[in-house]
Amino acid sequence: MTNKIIAIQGNHPSKLNPRTDTSIFLAHEIQKKNYKIFYYDPKDLSIINFKVIAKGFFVKFDYRKKRFFKILKKQKLELTRCKYLLVRQDPPFNLEYICSTLILDKIKKRVKVINDPAAIRNVSEKLFSTKYQKFMPDTIFSQNIDEIRKFFKKHKKVIVKPINSYSGNNIYLLTKFNLKFFQKFIKKHNHIMCQKYLPKIKEGDKRVFLINGKVCGAISRIPKKGSFLSNLSKGAKPINIKLTNKEMKISKLISKDLKKDKIFFAGIDFIDEQLNGDINVTSPTGLKTFYDLSKINLASTFWRELKA
Missing domain, CATH: 3.30.470.20 (ATP-grasp fold, B domain)
Incomplete structure (x- = not known):
């Protein structure tokens, strides 16, 4: 029989804001059903002797207390003991992120993983939206300087952002094309997203x-x-x-x-x-x-x- 354990792959609770955080809110709700919450960081995910193991801790959340989480027990856990596993770490969607999804692929037939590891690997958050570009303001995805320059000539006021960032980080509103800025930005982020600014x-x-x-x-x-x-x-x-x-x-x-x-x-x-x-x-x-x-x-x- 599957244990009543929910695993959360995410950022350490000490880095989260209980007033707004969705991972805590989801965990707090399922605690009411007597499920135990096991938390671990993606870097602590391993395959050992054919088993997917995570080094983490059981934790309890309580909104009523100033210190809203209590670590109950630190341990290594074979993740097939869990009923559900939530992938909840913040992007960037980098190689570490991809590796963690490939590891979780190995157990998803035995543990329900949300969202499905292969699915979040395939659904690139910004690039996936190209499927719906008819519903979007004019947008390009490119690292070609000439294409970006042409886009600026067309729109004047442009939002520029990396494809794999999150939470409003590294987003700029530009009113003219700046070659040095884009050379540096593209070197750091590769393909970027440029979008017509909506006032x-x-x-x-x-x-x-x-x-x-x-x-x-x-x-x-x-x-x-x-x-x-x-x-x-x-x-x-x-x-x-x-x-x-x-x-x-x-x-x-x-x-x-x-x-x-x-x-x-x-x-x-x-x-x-x-x-x-x-x-x-x-x-x-x-x-x-x-x-x-x-x-x-x-x-x-x-x-x-x-x-x-």
């Missing part, structure tokens, strides 16, 4: 939560004064909103596609009813914030849908 970002974006092929809710995130970044980690303010008919139609289409591609949990973002090109499948966030705004518990929905 209505000042009014906020919309983060949509997709669980098991269903559109389950959304919040808006309004950038702080003087910023164009809508990430909560960059100081944006969350508010409760509803999706427009157009946004709902696009969200349902993407959600069904992702379910076919074995993506159980994802987040997508809209600006001014246009998809911004981020299909978040590695460690989608926002469920705790959505609960605080709406009192709708999507962590409960997550586990119910997973068990179904």
